Amino acid sequence: MAATDRKPKTLAHYPRPSVAVDTAVLTVADGQLCVGVLRDPRSARLRLPGTFLHEGETLADAVRRSLREKAGIEGVEPAQLHVFDAPGRDSRGWVLSVAHVAVVPATGLRELQPRAVTEAMGLDFDHDEIVRLAVSLLRADYAEHPDPARLLPEPFTVTALREVHDAVAGERLLPDSFRRRMLPMLRRTGELQRGGVGKPAALYRRTTTS
């Protein structure tokens, strides 16, 4: 945290930067990993939702406030990605931006416009890079754990779980390898998925607390 510098009486003697938060809100819709964007009223370009950090507020709270006020999104758990600090990256002055990622269910983007992450380019500021980092982090997480963002309501079949992972990974995963990797982290409910065509599939819940 704070560093002890030469001989300042108070912190106010230093010039301080503005600190913003910007958030890549990810979801899976129509079998595709999507990010929520909106049009910046100043630049008229597409961008991620963000806001300035207020006094006495944590970064996560600022993210939640920005998503609530600008998109009507509630109840997310943002994770930090990176601080963008290039001098001159914001024409209005000295602004640091702390990039975040949040994941919401398919219907949760609310007032944000969904864009497939493979096509979401040309965003304002360094928001393309934020999307890249967010997707990269989410894919790493999904490669290790069964639906860690809990996009899928329990209980679910292994096939339904794999379809979510397919969308996040952006490619068709091999069903057999996927099943073998995920089964140790799942617990059978004993019930079967009825009503569909074909052999009924077993229903599972997550066991890993993460």
Place this chain on the structure above:
Amino acid sequence: MAATDRKPKTLAHYPRPSVAVDTAVLTVADGQLCVGVLRDPRSARLRLPGTFLHEGETLADAVRRSLREKAGIEGVEPAQLHVFDAPGRDSRGWVLSVAHVAVVPATGLRELQPRAVTEAMGLDFDHDEIVRLAVSLLRADYAEHPDPARLLPEPFTVTALREVHDAVAGERLLPDSFRRRMLPMLRRTGELQRGGVGKPAALYRRTTTS
């Protein structure tokens, strides 16, 4: 980046936080992964080196300046870890701290006191947590690549490389598995390590650019 808020004329109308950088400087000395600490003149407790971010300066530059001024360390390439933002975490006021990690050769800690990471606890602020994050990131990197921080001068033997990785991992790695995992990322120089006892070992250089 910057977010467009309600109707401020300029950024100066918002209260802004002080932003600090704090850095876990890691090295391998005597076969142990160590972190460089110093005594805080205000609190008299041990802490990581840090400073406040100056205007027109990037976070990496602030890290380099703090290490140069407080420890005489030059030429590091810091990597960001996390932003600590808890209100009240610094008694002097509203201070965000961006934690960093940097790796230096064994003799490179200069004026910092080396502490084995297994014993470096009870540091000021949230610096224990920074050390934890820094070690975790470094270990993940070393698990994938041969000495990515370039602690070992080229050319080197596989055994010398493994000893560095042992120190970073904090445990004895299995020599065969280690050799097999690293060989695809190494290139034989054709020369042999002479002068030691036993069969001369082949010398290698890194091929992975990272």
Place this chain on the structure above:
DNA sequence: TGACATTAGCGCGGATCTGCTTGAATGCGA
């Protein structure tokens, strides 16, 4: 009502990986 299409998931053979053993190449000491 019975044959067929569809889906789940178990089991098999091939490939890969792991840790141990063995042979080879050196320096050192008698």
Place this chain on the structure above:
DNA sequence: TCGCATTCAAGCAGATCCGCGCTAATGTCA
């Protein structure tokens, strides 16, 4: 100078992993 300790690194057998094929269990349509 000759054995011996030491170290490197290739070879081997057991274990694990992977993708494919097969069987089972359902809904659907004639």
